[in-house]
Amino acid sequence: MRIYVTSVFVDDQAKAERFYTQVLGFQTKLDIPLGEARWLTVVAPDDPDGTQLLLEPDGHPAARPFKEALVADGIPFTSFAVADIQAEHRRLEELGVRFTQPPTEMGPTTTAVFDDTCGNLIQIVQLPEG
């Protein structure tokens, strides 16, 4: 068994695809019409066969209250690894991304948290070398 896909609940798939590809820099992997929604996944461009991120509609009545409660307390439910968190923070801020937490040393790692404009907070983390 292996983890091939994980998901993030988004309020609008078209907007999410724009943010996750044009701003964050992922690339669309699968885009399959599925009733009213799409099976829409993105991957990291340097790891196209790696774990996919499913941009999943948050239409279920429980999804939005769940997201809102997490966001109110600043909790990121999804986390991505970056090589240089300071550079990534600068790059994303210049693109207008709103950070609730700038890069901050948290023990051996440095983390930051930003708003994905689709109803979620996302953590980026620079892991210690080695």
Next chain:
Amino acid sequence: MGDVFKALADPTRRTILDELADRDDQTLFEICSRLLTKHQLDSTRQAISQHLDVLEAAGLIDVRREGRYKLHSINRGPLEHIVDRWLDRS
């Protein structure tokens, strides 16, 4: 307004203020992360939330909503009153 001295009597609440002194506008998640990773304080989120309520009642922190986030900042006002009362005799 709650009792400033009672609010300051608890070491976890003093550590929360230490961390808020580093940066304004922190979410509950950031405060919990700082306490856990920098001070090995693994209190529950609910416990930290209650500490924040006590600090807010004592006027030692300001809590505001910005958009969908709830942000916490230190308010040094009550501490300055302490200085005025006993230390500022010049």
